[in-house]
Amino acid sequence: MSGFLLEVDRLTLAKQQQVIVSDISFAVRKDRVTAIIGESGSGKSLTARALIDLLPEDISVLAGSVTFSGEHVFSMTNKQRRHYLGKEIGIVFQDTWQTFDPIQTIGRHFLELFTTHSSLSKKDAKEQALYLLRQMKLGDAEKVFNSYPHELSGGMRQRVQLALAIAMNPSLLIADEPTTALDLQTQAEIIQLIKDWKTQSGSSVLFISHDLGVVSEIADDVIVMSNGKIAEWSPASQLLTAPRSHQAKQLLADYLLLSRPNQLVKQSSNDLLIKVENVTKNYIKKNWFKQEVIPAVTDVSLHVAQGEIVGLIGESGGGKSTLSRLMLQLETCTSGTVHWLGKQPFRRGIQWVHQDPLASFNQRWTIEKIIGEGLDYEKEEKNGKRERVQAVLQQVGLSSSDAKLYPHELSGGMRQRAALARALLIEPELIVLDEPFANLDMSSQAKLITLIQSINEKENLAVLFITHDIQVALAISQRIYVMVKGSITEERYANDMLSTTNPYTKLLLSRMPGLEAHRNKKKLMKVEIHE
């Protein structure tokens, strides 16, 4: 059929005998952006890998076919396949680290590509590579060309990956969660680059993401996947205003929950829990002869009162995590003081949930032992430990059978719940959540936010919520601090955030994905979200 570049017909994938992706059919239109959206584990990445015939070894195609401009992908000869993968398709992965050869410069990656798939001379190839890098708005293209992958930041590597993917001018670009690991600013820029390239070249894009905001910015058609099946396949405009399937409605509901500023204004009570006064932290980098002082946190003052949800936002590398560690007294301040004013002793009153729950667990222990650890250090609380662990598991929405598992056997969302359960068990007054949603998909995020808010209301627990994602911060917190380069530039109530005058906060707000959706907010709000 004309108009379609890539067609997938009744594709079924299985691991051993267990069907993972079942009977899906869709097509990618020429000159359009098609997005696949779904929770993690819904089979979207596997589908993408099936398209390029690069499935993991233990996954097999049970049935169905993939057709690329009239040719069957699974029955290509080696030569055809190389042409197909090398020239017709460009791929951008989420992971910007493992896709590069760490001992080769960026330039050699380009040269390898050009010598394999084109007859350009070395000099022309370099010219072409520099041109592409410049197109990706990389400041000093020459320098990037001569760098090794580890010398570039994640955002820069993603740009290079994109440049490599489009170097052969493919007719289809597959982008698998290309912005998930990046902060909002870089995310917005990468999306703009993909859009620009698409308009220029007239090619198609298959964009895979879990983030409805990103998808609504870029996609023409959206495919909603859930549990290995396609729940809905419709134009983006229709999906955002009138979703048909239950899964799409749920996605939209989650998204709205995440993108609606918290309207709740609690009268900030006078019972302060923690007070940070003029705290500065410098790291000292020792060179051969001289010492270099690297400021991480500069002259920061903030406070959290009882029962309050306070957000702390800023870009990655902005000193947020350092500040949280200073507050937890895991590191000592260079100057300034942290006062703990809670009723409980410090080590019980304040608890911590780290952004990487797996790293924060002793992986030799079962979940039950990990969660119960806090009680082991209390002499009088030994009895009834099992019951208390079970109760807190239930509170965060884990089942009691999960207690017997080891951390690596849980999914990302479950791990984060377990980390929260461990913190909640000893009934603290304040929890510091350090980027708790960094690795979670949208529906897990939405569920966790609801959970945190309900605990906050029920138990009058204060929360310090650290994130780079202004959208999430707005959704969850009552009061927000904005941190730039180690110091706090603004403090504002969440419902008042949109009227900010601070240029940096404005910038952050403007980079929220799905701003189109925001402009149509009134229209969106009217959508019946049935639950």
Add this chain to the structure above:
Amino acid sequence: MNIKRRWFITLTIASFSLLLTLILFAPLLAVHDPLAVQMNSVLQPPSSAHLLGTDELGRDVFSRLLYGGRVSIVVGAAAMLVSVAAGVLYGAVSGLVGGGIDRLMMRLIDALLSIPSLLLMIGLQMVFPSSLLSIILVISLTSWMPIARLIRTELMAMKKDVFIQASTVIGASPFQLLRRHMLPQCTPTIIVLAVSGISHAILAEATLSFLGIGIPPQEPSWGNMLMGAQTHLLSGAWWLAVFPAGCIMYTILAVNFLGDRLQDHLAAPQFRKGDKNEWISS
């Protein structure tokens, strides 16, 4: 784990336990007195009267092998225990406290390591009266330093791990952190060190005895027997060297192999669910 491997483990455990049992019941099994000199049957090859032959003083090689095994195994196990305990303790203190004390403690180890260990052993052995206890002490005194250093390095790295910090936040004291998190995390390393410690101690005992400064010469030990064998090897008395040497080699191989399995087993408890009884199938 495949079946072949399991068979191999079972076989090793069975044969090693057999060796240990033989050594344990030496007084019952040894027909001849290991110290009894019989000048009328010197350097006899293996026969029905003397299962593994006799040595240059007419002593029964089989009996001496069993009694000598006691010395070697006891020295190996005891020296290993002492040196691992000392090393882990020293390393844990140094790694956990850190700072100036750590630096001081590490320089002390550097100084001790700079002395050649054989020289130190010979020197110490000259000071102490020659006995089983002294040889255990001398061997452990010269072998705890690398253990301390390795443990200290592991703890240093681990102190920065997020899960250690998470436990700190939840209220664990430094000692609790060490006991509940850090040392269990170090067990694979400790096992490897312990196993190589046993091998090292058995070999060191053999070396010292071979040099004539280990176990008193009349007492049997595998190393002592080897020393006695060297003068008669050329005259064709192969049984004097082959049996003690074979025992030393077999013991070290078996200990190393079992230690290796034990390390695999203890390294990651989270990955061996459901096959908890797999390791020892005998």
